Amino acid sequence: MIKVHIDLNLCQSHGECVAIAPDLFQLDENDFISWQEEVDDSRRADLEAAVNTCPMTAIRIEG
Amino acid sequence: MRLVIVGASLSGLRAAQAARRAGHEGELIVIGAEPHLPYTRPPLSKELLQGRQEIEDSALPVDELDVQWRLATEATGLDRARRRIRLHDGDEEHYDRLIVATGCRARRFDGPGAQLDGVHTLRTLEDAIALRAALKDTRRLLVVGAGFIGCEVAASARSLGVEVTMIDIASHPLLPFGPVLGERWAAMHRDHGIELRLGVGLAELLSDDDDQRVTGARLSDGTSLQADTVLIALGAMLNTEWLTGSGLELDPGVACDPTLTCTRDPEILAAGDIASVPAALAGGARVRVEHWTTAAEHGQLAGRNALVAHDERTAHTAPPYFWTDQYDAKIQALGCPALAEHSELLELAPDGGRFVAACVQGRLVVGVVAVNAARRLAWYRRALQTPRPLAELKEALAQEDATLGSPVGATP
Numbered sequence: 001m002i003k004v005h006i007d008l009n010l011c012q013s014h015g016e017c018v019a020i021a022p023d024l025f026q027l028d029e030n031d032f033i034s035w036q037e038e039v040d041d042s043r044r045a046d047l048e049a050a051v052n053t054c055p056m057t058a059i060r061i062e063g
Numbered sequence: 064m065r066l067v068i069v070g071a072s073l074s075g076l077r078a079a080q081a082a083r084r085a086g087h088e089g090e091l092i093v094i095g096a097e098p099h100l101p102y103t104r105p106p107l108s109k110e111l112l113q114g115r116q117e118i119e120d121s122a123l124p125v126d127e128l129d130v131q132w133r134l135a136t137e138a139t140g141l142d143r144a145r146r147r148i149r150l151h152d153g154d155e156e157h158y159d160r161l162i163v164a165t166g167c168r169a170r171r172f173d174g175p176g177a178q179l180d181g182v183h184t185l186r187t188l189e190d191a192i193a194l195r196a197a198l199k200d201t202r203r204l205l206v207v208g209a210g211f212i213g214c215e216v217a218a219s220a221r222s223l224g225v226e227v228t229m230i231d232i233a234s235h236p237l238l239p240f241g242p243v244l245g246e247r248w249a250a251m252h253r254d255h256g257i258e259l260r261l262g263v264g265l266a267e268l269l270s271d272d273d274d275q276r277v278t279g280a281r282l283s284d285g286t287s288l289q290a291d292t293v294l295i296a297l298g299a300m301l302n303t304e305w306l307t308g309s310g311l312e313l314d315p316g317v318a319c320d321p322t323l324t325c326t327r328d329p330e331i332l333a334a335g336d337i338a339s340v341p342a343a344l345a346g347g348a349r350v351r352v353e354h355w356t357t358a359a360e361h362g363q364l365a366g367r368n369a370l371v372a373h374d375e376r377t378a379h380t381a382p383p384y385f386w387t388d389q390y391d392a393k394i395q396a397l398g399c400p401a402l403a404e405h406s407e408l409l410e411l412a413p414d415g416g417r418f419v420a421a422c423v424q425g426r427l428v429v430g431v432v433a434v435n436a437a438r439r440l441a442w443y444r445r446a447l448q449t450p451r452p453l454a455e456l457k458e459a460l461a462q463e464d465a466t467l468g469s470p471v472g473a474t475p
Contacts, residue, residue, distance in 0.1 A: 013437040014386065019444045027438035048084065052077055053359050055105060057124065
């Protein structure tokens with residue numbers, strides 16, 4: 001499994017990650033981010049794209 | 064295989080990372096004109112300028128990337144027959160595959176007074192550090208150009224208590240967001256105390272006799288105003304001169320097919336600001352997008368595509384996305400709003416502060432602009448991959464239950 005961290009001090013709700021993987025990342029009514037914290041290895045490509053496309057470099061993955 | 068990337072900013076870094084991740088085990092060389100490892104530019108006009116972020120925070124993580132960095136090194140020419148890049152110090156670099164990602168630089172004012180002290184542009188980290196220091200002692204800032212950089216710096220300077228005059232030859236600010244919404248952006252800046260003068264350009268920068276320091280400006284309508292610091296924000300110029308004479312097609316960007324492969328040389332790909340790539344939302348015409356997300360996406364794709372033969376490369380399909388933060392508004396855009404003839408509100412929150420507007424060309428929606436509506440923008444990214452008739456998009460929207468609210472009777 002891959003662990004997903006988002007630094008909420010950095011996140012500005014651009015929604016890049018939501019566009020890349022809407023099942024793993026969501027924005028709520030107030031545009032606050034929520035995400036799946038443990039993700040199957042099969043989704044590594046999506047997670048890497050989210051990490052590399054986040055304008056705030058707020059996403060970090062581990063494992 | 065020796066992969067060389069010219070350009071050590073966001074696009075070049077993402078290309079290097081993607082190439083390694085996709086299994087490139089050969090040599091990987093990144094050539095950059097600036098002395099720094101890659102850093103991210105969006106904070107330079109906002110958080111960094113406002114003192115809410117430090118210089119080191121703008122560094123982009125470079126991981127444990129096995130890259131040979133050649134920094135403070137400018138590419139000056141390309142010899143495709145010999146597959147050599149000429150460098151400013153007379154050296155050469157050989158490539159098997161090449162990614163060009165040299166980006167843009169700030170356009171300068173070339174009229175009288177351009178060389179005076181106190182006249183700034185903003186593109187690099189050094190520019191931001193110099194402007195930040197200057198704003199500490201600035202009473203009145205003149206911003207020349209009301210595009211992204213101009214508007215963001217104007218907003219940042221206001222937050223520091225600086226008096227700001229912003230001028231633009233255009234009839235409203237932020238042209239890339241389309242022709243109609245401009246009234247709204249103009250009102251936003253005026254509401255925050257900016258003296259905004261539209262339809263007027265800069266004629267001359269002024270100083271007192273025998274002094275090299277700027278004291279004001281004379282404008283194209285003959286009026287003069289005082290300023291102790293001036294930001295020239297007249298847009299960007301392409302760093303493509305080094306490719307002149309290389310035989311690559313320049314339009315004036317580097318002409319590419321949808322896989323970012325240069326039209327005249329399958330061994331060379333382009334990424335970021337300088338890449339001119341067919342876009343579905345522009346009806347298949349080639350467009351250049353000078354924005355962060357495109358640079359990141361292009362880099363990732365070019366890094367992967369550079370490793371395989373031309374017919375195995377994949378296309379860039381994501382619509383352009385760009386944003387700006389000014390005061391308390393996050394303005395996000397999708398597609399090609401600048402191509403629109405008019406705009407129409409699609410969603411509006413009851414408090415009026417959040418909305419989504421369609422940018423319409425003929426009957427077709429070619430982009431959307433959202434203010435403080437990030438969650439909703441994600442829906443449009445899926446719904447608007449290609450131009451769609453406005454009526455059809457509205458029908459799809461009617462099936463959605465989580466919109467901001469109905470805009471009936473309101474105007475953007």
